Amino acid sequence: MIEWLGIEHLFELSRTEAIWGFFTPLIIYAVFFVVQLMLPGRWVPGYVVNPETGEPRNYRLNGMLVFLIAIVVWALELTGLPHDWFYRSSVYAVAGGTVFSIIFTLIAVFTQPEGKVKKWFLAWWFGRAQEISFFNERIDVKMYMYVVGGTMLSLNALSGAVYHYELFGENANPGVILYAAFFTFYIMDYMVFERVQLYTYDLIHENVGFKLIWGCLVVYGWLFILPLWGMAAHPNPEFSPAWTNFWLIGASALFLFGWSISRGANLQKYTFKRWPDRKFLGLIAPKYIQAGERRILCSGLWGVARHLNYMGEGFLALSIALIFGYFTNFWAWTYFIFIVSLFMYRQWDDDRHCAEKYGAEKWAEYRERVKYRIVPGIY
Known part of the structure; x- marks a missing residue:
C-alpha cells in the first residue's frame, strides 16, 4: 500500500529515529512557547472585544523575529539535526502532533466553563473559549499556534526541497525548489502582516478546540506539505x-x-x-x-x-x-x-x-x- 502510494521513502527511519520523529512536534511546541515568551514583542489592540473590559483585546506580536531565528537555526543546523530531518520524519511527526493535539485540546476545552455547546464531543471539536492566554497575555494561544504552524510549514517545505536535491542532484525538479520558495515567501508575508491576522475569520469566530489546535499545529505546520510527500521522490520532468x-x-x-x-x-x-x-x-x-x-x-x-x-x-x-x-x-x-x-x-x-x-x-x-x-x- 505504501509503495503503491509512492511514499515508502518516508518510512525508512530506524526505530529510534521514528520515536524522535514522533516527539519532534512536542519539542517544537515547547521551544516555540519559550522563545515567543522570552523574545521582545509589540503590543497591539485587535478586533475581538474583551467582554470583561468592553475594549479590544491586546496581543503581543513577535512572529517575524521567531520565524527568522528558526530559519537561521535550521539553515546552520544549530540543533544538530540534518536539513532534511523534518521532511523525512514528517509521517511520524503528524502522528505525534495529532496525539499531542488531542491532549492539548482536552486541557484547553475541559478546563473552561461549559458554554452553549453541551455535547462533550462538539465542545471538544469546536472549543468553549474564544481566547486563551498565558503569562498576563504575553502568550495568546491562537497567535502562538499560527506562528508555530506557519514557521513549521516553511521549514518542512525547505526540508523537503533539501531531501529532493540531495536525492537527485543535477536532475532535481526546479518546481520542488520553487515550491519551498513559494511557501517561505507566503509565511514571511504572513509575519510581515501579522497584525492583519487579528482581523480575520479564525481570530474573530473560532473557539479554541481540536479543530483549531490540530488545524494550526499539525495541518498547517506539517500536512500543508502533503504534495511534497509524493513529489519529492520524482525527478525533473524534463x-x-x-x-x-x-x-x-x-x-x-x-x-x-x-x-x-x-x-x-x-x-x-x-x-x-x-x-x-x-x-x-x-x-x-x-x-x-x-x-x-x-x-x-x-x-x-x-x-x-x-x-x-x-x-x-x-x-x-x-x-x-x-x-x-x-x-x-x-x-x-x-x-x-x-x-x-x-x-x-x-x-x-x-x-x-x-x-x-x-x-x-x-x-x-x-x-x-x-x-x-x-x-x-x-x-
Missing part, C-alpha cells in the same frame, strides 16, 4: 526548454496573482476596520452598508465578490499543484483539493456568522449588492 520556461514562469505568475488578490482583499478589510473612512491604497474610497453601529464593506475587492480572498487562495493553491510539472499526479493536487474544500465550507459558515452579526435584512441587502460568493461571474 520538458523542452520552451515548455519548461512556460511551466515555471506561468505557475509562478499564477502564485503571485493569487497571493496579490488574497493579500489585497485582507489588507483592504483590515484598513476599513481600523480606519473606516480611509481610501485603500489612497485610491479606493470605502463604500458600505450601515447595519446599526456596524458597517459592511462593499467596494473595491469586496464589491466584486463576498469572499474574493478565498479565490486568491484558490489560485495560489492551483499554482502549487502545477509547479511540480506532474499534472496528473494525485499528490500534486492534494493541497489544492484541501484548500478548495476548506474555503467552500468556510464561506458558507462565514455567511451564517455575518447574517447573525449584521442582521438578516442588512446581510441580504449586501448579498443583493455583491451577488457572487467567491468567483466573480461564476460563483
Whole structure:
C-alpha cells in the first residue's frame, strides 16, 4: 500500500529515529512557547472585544523575529539535526502532533466553563473559549499556534526541497525548489502582516478546540506539505526548454496573482476596520452598508465578490499543484483539493456568522449588492 502510494521513502527511519520523529512536534511546541515568551514583542489592540473590559483585546506580536531565528537555526543546523530531518520524519511527526493535539485540546476545552455547546464531543471539536492566554497575555494561544504552524510549514517545505536535491542532484525538479520558495515567501508575508491576522475569520469566530489546535499545529505546520510527500521522490520532468520556461514562469505568475488578490482583499478589510473612512491604497474610497453601529464593506475587492480572498487562495493553491510539472499526479493536487474544500465550507459558515452579526435584512441587502460568493461571474 505504501509503495503503491509512492511514499515508502518516508518510512525508512530506524526505530529510534521514528520515536524522535514522533516527539519532534512536542519539542517544537515547547521551544516555540519559550522563545515567543522570552523574545521582545509589540503590543497591539485587535478586533475581538474583551467582554470583561468592553475594549479590544491586546496581543503581543513577535512572529517575524521567531520565524527568522528558526530559519537561521535550521539553515546552520544549530540543533544538530540534518536539513532534511523534518521532511523525512514528517509521517511520524503528524502522528505525534495529532496525539499531542488531542491532549492539548482536552486541557484547553475541559478546563473552561461549559458554554452553549453541551455535547462533550462538539465542545471538544469546536472549543468553549474564544481566547486563551498565558503569562498576563504575553502568550495568546491562537497567535502562538499560527506562528508555530506557519514557521513549521516553511521549514518542512525547505526540508523537503533539501531531501529532493540531495536525492537527485543535477536532475532535481526546479518546481520542488520553487515550491519551498513559494511557501517561505507566503509565511514571511504572513509575519510581515501579522497584525492583519487579528482581523480575520479564525481570530474573530473560532473557539479554541481540536479543530483549531490540530488545524494550526499539525495541518498547517506539517500536512500543508502533503504534495511534497509524493513529489519529492520524482525527478525533473524534463520538458523542452520552451515548455519548461512556460511551466515555471506561468505557475509562478499564477502564485503571485493569487497571493496579490488574497493579500489585497485582507489588507483592504483590515484598513476599513481600523480606519473606516480611509481610501485603500489612497485610491479606493470605502463604500458600505450601515447595519446599526456596524458597517459592511462593499467596494473595491469586496464589491466584486463576498469572499474574493478565498479565490486568491484558490489560485495560489492551483499554482502549487502545477509547479511540480506532474499534472496528473494525485499528490500534486492534494493541497489544492484541501484548500478548495476548506474555503467552500468556510464561506458558507462565514455567511451564517455575518447574517447573525449584521442582521438578516442588512446581510441580504449586501448579498443583493455583491451577488457572487467567491468567483466573480461564476460563483
